Amino acid sequence: MKVTDYPLTDLLAAFRSPAPTPGGGSAAALAGAIGASLLAMVAGLPKPRAATTEDLARLAADGAACVALGERLTALIDRDTEAYRLVVAGFRMPKGSDDEKAVRGERVQEALRMATETPLDVMRACADAISRAAAIAAFGNPHAASDVQVGLELLGAGLRGARLNVEVNLESITDGQFVAAMRDEATRLTLAGEGGIQAADRAAAEPPDPASRIPAGEVT
C-alpha cells in the first residue's frame, strides 16, 4: 500500500512512528502538495478580481498548473519513501568479498542519486507553484488572500525541507560532477522560490489594479 493511500490519521501515525519511512523527504513533498492545492483552490473560486479576458485566462492557466503540480508533488511523497527504502536496501547488501563490496557500493551510489533527484524534483515543483502565486493573489477572489499566504508558507516549507534532503544525500555521493550540478540547481531553485514568495507577498499587499500585469514565472 502506498503512503498516499493511507487515511490521513494513519499517515500522521506513520510519520510519528520510529520507523524511518515516511520521513522528512516525504513530509517536504506533502507540504508542497498541500500548498499547491490551496493555490489551485483560490484560482478556482467564484468572484475573482480579474476583470479582463486576458487576466481570467491567466488565472485559469495558473490554477490548472497548480492542480498538476499538486498531483506531481503527491506522487513524489511515495517516490521519496521508495528512494529511501532503496538506500537502506543497498547498505544491507553483503560486503564479504571485494566483488560484493564493489556491487554494494554501486547500488548504494545509484540509490543515493535517486534519493537526491527526488527532493530536487520537489524543489522544482514547489518553485514552479510559487511562481504562480503572484498572479493568483492579484487575480483570484480577494477574500481568499489568507489561503494564498498559507499556501506560500507550505510551499516555502516544502522548498526548504526538500533542499535539506538534497544536501544530506549529497554528503555521501562520490561523483563530484553530480554533486556540483545538483548543488547548483538547488541553490538556483531556492533563490527563485524565495524571490517568488516575496513577489507574491507584494502582489497580495498591492491594491487591486485591473491594468496590472504580473510577469509570468520563469523558474522551471
Added chain:
Amino acid sequence: MKVTDYPLTDLLAAFRSPAPTPGGGSAAALAGAIGASLLAMVAGLPKPRAATTEDLARLAADGAACVALGERLTALIDRDTEAYRLVVAGFRMPKGSDDEKAVRGERVQEALRMATETPLDVMRACADAISRAAAIAAFGNPHAASDVQVGLELLGAGLRGARLNVEVNLESITDGQFVAAMRDEATRLTLAGEGGIQAADRAAAEPPDPASRIPAGEVT
C-alpha cells in the same frame, strides 16, 4: 465523514477543489500535525545522542509531548473546517426583520470567535512542539537532524499560517476586548515560536556535548 478520515489523495483533492472547506486554517493545522509527528519520530529512533539517564528521560518526555501535540493538531484540522462551516451558516441566516438581524449577528459573532480560537489553539500547539525541538535535536539520533529541521519548517508554516487565520477572523469581530486579547496572545506565541526555531537551529548546529542542558520550554 471527517476530513481526517479521508485517504490522503482525496484530502489533497478536497484542498484543491473550489469548495471553501477545507481551507487555509485546516492546512495550517495539518502542517503543524506533520511537523510535530516528525519530531516525535526522531525522539523515538534508536541510537540517540543522549547518554545520561536524565537526558534520555528528557528526550522521551519531549517525544511523548510531540505525539500528543500531533494528535491534538490532527483534531484541530477537523475543528477548523467545522468552525468555518458555522460562520458560513451564520451569514446565511435570514435578515428580514430587526429581530432576525439581531439573532443572525449574534450567531455570526459566536461562530467567528470559534473560528479565531481554533487557529489560536493551532498556534499554541505549534509553539509547544517547537519548544521541544532543541532537546530532540541535541539528544536524538544525530542522523535524523534533517528530519528535525523539516519538522521545524512545517511547524513554522503551521504557526504563521494559523496566525493569518486568527487575524482574518479578528477583522470581523466587534468585541474589542476579545480582539485585543487574541491579538496579544497571537503576537506572544509568534515571538515564542520564532525564538524556539532559532534555539533549535543552534542546538542542531552545536557539536554534541553530553554535559549540555537545554532549558525546558516555557511557551504554553
